[in-house]
Amino acid sequence: MNNVDMSxxxxxSRTNYPYDAPSAIELIQxxxxxxxxxxxxxxxxxxxxxxxxxxxxxxxxVREIERGNSHRDALxxxxxxxxxxxxxxxxxxxxxxxxxxRFEMLQEKLLSIVAMKLEVANPSYFKSVQNP
Amino acid sequence: MSNDTVFGADWLELRLEEILGIxxxxxxIRLSGGANRETWSFEASTKEKCQSLIMQIxxxxxxxxxxxxxxxxxxxxxxxxxxxxxxxxxxxxxxxAPGSRSFSITEKMQGETIAxxxxxxxxxxxxxxxxxxxxxxxxxxxHKIDKRRFVGIELSDIRDPxxxxxxxxxALNDPHPTFDFAFRWLRAxxxxxxxxxFVHGDFRLGNLLIDSSGLNAVLDWEIAQFGDPxxxxxxxxxxxxxxxxxxxxxxxxSYHELIDSYGQESGRNVSTTTLLWWEIFGTLRWxxxxxxxxxxxxxxxxxSLEIAAIGRRVAENEYDLLQAIxxxxx
Numbered sequence: 001m002n003n004v005d006m007s008x009x010x011x012x013s014r015t016n017y018p019y020d021a022p023s024a025i026e027l028i029q030x031x032x033x034x035x036x037x038x039x040x041x042x043x044x045x046x047x048x049x050x051x052x053x054x055x056x057x058x059x060x061x062v063r064e065i066e067r068g069n070s071h072r073d074a075l076x077x078x079x080x081x082x083x084x085x086x087x088x089x090x091x092x093x094x095x096x097x098x099x100x101x102r103f104e105m106l107q108e109k110l111l112s113i114v115a116m117k118l119e120v121a122n123p124s125y126f127k128s129v130q131n132p
Numbered sequence: 133m134s135n136d137t138v139f140g141a142d143w144l145e146l147r148l149e150e151i152l153g154i155x156x157x158x159x160x161i162r163l164s165g166g167a168n169r170e171t172w173s174f175e176a177s178t179k180e181k182c183q184s185l186i187m188q189i190x191x192x193x194x195x196x197x198x199x200x201x202x203x204x205x206x207x208x209x210x211x212x213x214x215x216x217x218x219x220x221x222x223x224x225x226x227x228x229a230p231g232s233r234s235f236s237i238t239e240k241m242q243g244e245t246i247a248x249x250x251x252x253x254x255x256x257x258x259x260x261x262x263x264x265x266x267x268x269x270x271x272x273x274x275h276k277i278d279k280r281r282f283v284g285i286e287l288s289d290i291r292d293p294x295x296x297x298x299x300x301x302x303a304l305n306d307p308h309p310t311f312d313f314a315f316r317w318l319r320a321x322x323x324x325x326x327x328x329x330f331v332h333g334d335f336r337l338g339n340l341l342i343d344s345s346g347l348n349a350v351l352d353w354e355i356a357q358f359g360d361p362x363x364x365x366x367x368x369x370x371x372x373x374x375x376x377x378x379x380x381x382x383x384x385x386s387y388h389e390l391i392d393s394y395g396q397e398s399g400r401n402v403s404t405t406t407l408l409w410w411e412i413f414g415t416l417r418w419x420x421x422x423x424x425x426x427x428x429x430x431x432x433x434x435x436s437l438e439i440a441a442i443g444r445r446v447a448e449n450e451y452d453l454l455q456a457i458x459x460x461x462x
Contacts, residue, residue, distance in 0.1 A: 046162075053441050060444055091307035094316060103317075104461060110310045111454045117447035125448050 025065045032058035063120045071116045078109050138227045139189055139235065144174065148237075151223050153178050168354065169201060173240055184240035185222060190233040191434070200354040202226060202234035206285055207353045214277045216270060217349050243348045247337035247375040251383050259346045264385035266347035267340070267368065268393035274350070275329040275361040275398060282330065289328060290359035293413065294319055301420050304427060310450040314416045317457050323406045329361045336373040337382050362402055365390060366410020371452050372418055372445075412456050419449030 016023040022030060035055040043051055082099075084090040093099065099106040118125055141157040148155040160174040172187045188201045205224035212218050224236035250256045290296050294315065301311060333355035341349040367373070368382045369390075377383030381390045391402050426443015428434045 050437065053437050057437065057441050057444075087309055088307040090309040091312045094309055094312040097316075100316075104458075106313060107454060107458055107461070110313055110450075111458075114310055114447060114450040114454060118451050121444040121447045125451065 025062055028058050028061050028065075032062065060121055063123075067116070067120055071120075074116060075113065078112055082106070082109055139172070139187070141174070144176075144187070144237075147223065147225075148176055152176060152183075185237055186219070186240045187235055187237045189227075189235045192233065199226075199234045201236045203285060204353045204356075205236035205238070207282070207356050208236075208238065210277065210281050210285075211274065211350070211353070214273065214281070216273045216277075217347060218353075219349055219351070241341055241349050243341040243343040245338060245341055245351065247373075247383070250337060250342050251375055251377050255344065256342060259342050259344055260384055262346045263342070264381060264389045265393045267335070267382065268390060269397045270347055270350050271332070271335060271361070271364050272394060272397035274332050274335075274364070277330045279328075279330055279358060287330075288357045290357055291325070291328065293325075293359060293363065294322065297413075297417055297420060300424065304420070304423055306423060306427070308419075308423070308446065308450065310453055311416060311419060314412065314453040314457065317461075318409065318413055318416065321409060321460075323403075323409050325360045327360065328358050331357060331359050331361055331364050333357050333359075333364070334367070335364045336368040336370075337375060338373070360410075361398075361400070362406055362410050363413065365394060365402065366407055366412075367414040367417075369407065369411040370414040370418055372415075372448070408456075408460070412453065415449050415452045415456065419446055419453065422446045422449060 012021070014021050014023075032055050035051050035058070040048060040051050040055070079085065079090070082090060082093075084093060094106070115126075141160050144157045144160070145155050148157070156177045158175050158177065160172055163171045163173055168191050170189045170191065172189075174185055174187065176183050176185050188204075190199065190201050202224045205221045208218045208221050212220065219238040219241050222237040222239065224234070226232045226234050244250055244256065250260070288296070298315060301315075332350065332353060334352055335350065339350070339352035340347055341351055369380055369387070374380070374383035379385055380387055387404055387407055391404070391407065395401055422442050422445045425439050426446065429436065429440040429443060
C-alpha cells in the first residue's frame with residue numbers, strides 16, 4: 001500500500017452538504033451529456049426528436065440553477081426602479097397606463113427582464129435587430 | 133395513444149368498409165408532428181386499388197380541442213369546392229367510445245411539411261422560388277370564400293382581435309408584463325379593421341404541404357375562423373415561423389414580395405404598417421399560445437415533454453415583441 005501514489009486521490013469539496021456528490025446540477029448535466037453523446041447518435045425518427053427535446057429541457061434546467069440567484073437580484077433592482085413589488089404588480093400598472101409617459105424606459109426595463117429569461121430558456125435566440 | 137380497439141386497423145377496416153367496400157388496412161404508422169392531435173398514415177387496399185390515407189385524431193383528454201378533427205373535415209370540403217388546394221376527405225366522425233374523440237381520414241398527398249427541410253434542402257429550391265406567390269394565391273382563395281358556405285359550422289367571428297386575445301390571456305391568470313406592454317402598444321396603434329372574411333388562422337410552413345413545384349396543399353385548419361384577412365399574412369411573418377431563417381415572410385421572402393403577390397391575387401392593397409401590426413399581433417398571439425400550451429402541462433392535462441418545453445418558448449416571443457416595438461417607437 002505504501003508504494004501507491006495517493007497524492008491525487010483528494011476529491012473536490014462538496015457544494016451541497018449534507019448530500020453527497022454529484023450535486024443536483026451535476027446529475028442533470030450528466031444525464032444531459034449521456035442523452036446527447038451516447039443515446040442520441042443511435043436513435044432515429046420520433047425517438048430522436050423526443051431525446052433532443054429532453055436534452056434541451058435539461059440544459060434549460062441547468063442554466064436556471066446556475067443563473068437563478070444573480071437574476072433574482074437583478075430583477076429586484078428593476079422592480080425597485082419601476083416602483084413595483086413583483087411581476088403581477090408590474091402587469092397591473094402597465095395595464096393602468098402608469099408608464100405611458102415613460103414608454104421607452106419601460107421597454108428597456110422589460111427587455112432586461114426578458115433577456116434574463118431568454119438567457120436561460122434559449123440563449124441562441126438573441127440577435128441584432130433587423131429591418132423589415 | 134390509440135389502442136387496437138379504437139382507431140386501430142380492425143376499427144379502420146370496419147369504418148372504411150361502408151365507404152370503400154371491403155378494405156384491408158396495413159402499414160398503420162404514427163407520424164411525428166402536431167402537438168394538438170395524433171396523425172397516422174396507413175394503406176387501405178380494396179379489390180380495385182390500394183390508397184395511402186392519413187388519419188387525424190383529437191389529442192386525448194383535451195376538452196378544448198374536442199371535435200376539431202371532425203369540424204376540420206367539413207371545412208376542408210368547403211375549401212376544396214372553392215379552389216383552395218387541400219386533401220380530399222374520405223370520412224370523418226367520432227370514435228363512439230367513452231371519452232369520444234373526433235377523427236378525420238383524408239387522402240395522403242405527396243410532399244414535405246417539415247419547415248426546416250423545405251427551407252434548407254436543395255431539392256426544394258424550385259418550390260421555394262415560387263412559394264411566396266403560391267402562398268399569397270392560396271390565401272387570396274381562402275379569403276374569397278363566401279362566409280355563407282360555412283352555415284352549420286361553429287366558427288368564431290373575431291371583430292376585435294385584441295379583445296379576444298386579451299380574454300384568453302386574462303383567463304390564464306399568469307401575468308406577463310411584456311404581454312401587457314404589447315397589448316397596450318397594439319391597442320394604441322391598431323389599424324382600422326375593414327372587413328371580416330374566412331381566415332385559416334394558422335397559415336405557415338409546417339402546415340403547408342410542399343412538392344417539388346411548390347405549394348401542394350394547405351393543412352391544419354383547426355383554428356380557422358372569421359376575421360381580418362391580413363392576420364393570415366402577418367402570422368406567417370412571425371419569427372417562430374421563419375424557422376431560423378432571416379427572411380421576414382416564412383423565412384423565404386420579403387414584405388414587398390408578399391404584399392405584391394397578395395395584392396395581385398386578392399385585389400387588396402396592404403400597407404407595410406398594417407402587415408407589421410399583424411406580425412406583432414401574431415407574435416403576441418403565439419406567445420400566449422405557448423403560455424397556454426405550457427399551462428396544459430402545468431395543469432396536468434398532458435404529460436407531453438414537447439408541450440412542457442413549449443412553455444419555455446414564451447420568452448422568445450416576449451423578446452421579439454420588445455424588439456419589434458422598439459424598432460417602431462424609435
